[in-house]
Amino acid sequence: MGRIVQAAKITHVPSIWMSETMEKFRGIRDAAVAGYRELGKRARAADVETFIIFDTHWIVNQGFHVNARARHEGVFTSHELPHMLMDMDYAYDGDPALGEAIAASVRDAGLRAIAHDTPNLACEYGTLLPMRFINEDAFARVLPVAANQFASIEEGRAMGAAVARAVESSGRKVAIFASGSLSHAFWPNALSEAGLNKVNGEFNRQMDLRVIDLWTSGQWSDFLAMLPAYAERCTGECAMIDTAMLFGALGWDQYQGKADILTPYFGSSGTGQINVDLSVP
Template sequence: MGEITIAAKVTHVPTMLLSEQPGNLQGCRQPAIDGHRELGRRAREAGVDTVIVLDTHWLVNAGFHINSNESFEGVYTSHEFPHFIQNLNYKHKGNPALGDAIAKRATEKGVHTLSHQVPTLDLEYGTLVPLQFMDPEGHFKVVSIAAWCTVHSLKDSRVLGEAIAEAIRESDSKVMLLASGSLSHKIWENELYAENNGTFTISREFNRQVDLRVMDLWEQGEYATFLKMLPEYAQLCAGEGGMHDTAMLFGALGWDQYKGKAEVITPYFPSSGTGQTNVQFHL
């Protein structure tokens, strides 16, 4: 019988990669990197064999989709931020059986989901950046689930999360489940970026205040209150990928019945106008 052993909401800002390179940004994201490495350490200590990433950089326009390839290997340069992520080498094993099982269970529950084993279907950086620091040696198997869902309801994403948990329980996998995306996600307008030191600031004070309130609710265990505000939060604060990763995560955790402790691994920080953190939800 499988289980979700580690669950977390995590950042994937590309400046984490620049933080480890010589230059003006060296060291700038060390707390975020340390948070990722700590989650990786905890996962290995807990016997995790598979990481499922709910990736808000994988955009889909119809249905739900899972990248269930047998293996992943390549060199990645971001189309969005080619000046931030260039020639990133990656090599990871996959878990096709678990990806297929999630898609089957979600579809049975009324949420049409496709699992793909297509060698040319690459990973996006919402998956690759966390793995770069959590699993640099490729210890874990990887399943990536699209969570930038343009025409989907948060209700269906919740059901997909439930299907993820059910399929894991029916497997023999010990899983780390990562919702890879920001809190608020209103990136600075291009003409305002430089004058506002955009790399290190939030674009809207309203968004910062709501982000901090959300983290307070998590730390206080007020998950039901948070989930009631999730649709408006995602809309008014431009939640990354519509915050479908967060709906999937809480669906897997049991939605408003989840009673575990939220532990802030990396304190809140702004990046390019957005709000970021690493938070583990204990099980």
């Protein structure tokens, strides 16, 4: 029997790369990196074999998709923010068997899903930035899962539940990460540089803080009840489908775990970010 042994909602902001590689910005995202390293430590302690990452930068328009290549290897530059994140090399084993099993399980749930093993399907930075630190010496396999930008929260829930069923019958110990923002309103161009470390708008900031309160006090069903409106009004990254899939995998409103904040809430280019470990009972 396979098992989800680790779950988390995680950041992936390109300013992490700036913090690590550009003198002018050195250290600005140390807290995010420290959170990643703690997740990596916990993953090793839990014997994680595969990281399943719901990646809000692998955006798809139809159905659900898994990158089931046996090997992920290359050098990445972001097309969205090439001045922030460039020339990042990566090399990880993939998990074709689990990828195929997930796609089959999602199809059994009545949704369209495809596992791809195609030589030119590369990884996106929602996977690569966290993996660089959490999976630093590539001790575990990496399985990127796309985010459908037009899927409903309910479809995300069903998709996540199907992922969990596939994991159960896989024999693998896995970590499941929702790689995406809380609120996600970039600054207008004129304010973008000055807003590097801030959340765009007090409404979004207050909503994010309330959500974090709900998580740390275990009010999961209240949070899930507001998730569709939260995604819409706070311009959720890929409509917060990563979060819907994560909680779908964790049992949705039956989830009773604890939230452990590993990187305190911070603003980045207007968006609200955090690293939170969600305990798996």
